Amino acid sequence: MTMTKKKETRTVDITNIQTRNTDNEPIKISGYAAVFNSRTSIGDFFDEMIAPGAFDKSIASDDIRALYNHNWDKVLGRTKANTLTLREDDKGLFFEIELPNTSYARDLAESMERGDIDQCSFGFLVKDGKERWDYSQEPALRTLEEVELYEVTICSLPAYEDTEAALVRSKEIDQTVERRIKLIKQINEVLK
Template sequence: MKIINKKETRAFDITNLNTHSENDEQNAVIEGYAAIFNSKTNIGGWFEEVIEPGAFSRTLSENGDVRALFNHSWDNVLGRTKSGTLTLKEDEKGLNFNVILPNTSVARDLSESMARGDINQCSFGFIVNDEEWDYTVAPALRTIKEVELFEISIVSIPAYDDTEASLVRNKDLGKDAEARVALVKKINNLLEDS
């Protein structure tokens, strides 16, 4: 089977949103999972899809320049791996992300909407490099084995239901990498306890 590489996007529900605010002069951070491994979802009623562990490994190891966007709009850049404001990593659960939001009207509006629970989905844009189809089941099952990731987005409509994200505000977060790591661990502990 010949693979035709074309850009695709997927969205996820991030309803397990926790908001923490330490003061009014802060940097906001969104942290969570842009993709969950081995989580089957129906794509438009046409087929089901699963993302295999390791699907993002090559993109991450090649240090691609991935951006965090709002609603898949390249006019609304929230962070970028090249600048260090977006970090991505794979773990046993999926594609984890952490984006330090800029002090822009788009980011402030997004933070407010997420804190209220009005926006609670996440998505990612990619090109499939390796996939496997199983037509012996109905609907057909597509297993994504490797992708070229070009963006993750906070969106209002998901394709997948399984992700997590936290909105955290801390004015010193962007200045201290150790504080960021400690904060991520604290968030994960809070999520496990809830």
């Protein structure tokens, strides 16, 4: 029996909105499109986690795009063009996009600056035999061990809650956002 591979997408929250601006630099978005070992529910059917190293081979060899709302007509960056940078670190899949000077990219930057859009997604194919299922728990847990990444996307609906991204403009605003995040974490600790 031959199974057909199906492209999958996952959507994640973008938090830690930061801005940095110099008149001569293009606007950039950076953050984490995926966070390792962060469990999330996929449509109430099963839970899923991404193992460290799941993206390594793909980001080293594949031409990956950054999109707006999974729309292939709204390309924000591309690894081949050096306008999308991807790397794995201990936390997850880090990305940086140098936005084009297009109407949809400017609209996206404005929506992110206002806080209306603060989430991210990624599209992938699971490599054969590179997923692990644990049916000993309810719901079952799927762990992605290696994927072929074909896109990261800035969008408005999350699946993974632990990602971060930043609209980059000024160091002063960066520091303000970092202070606000630290304060929010302290408040959350007190409320536990």
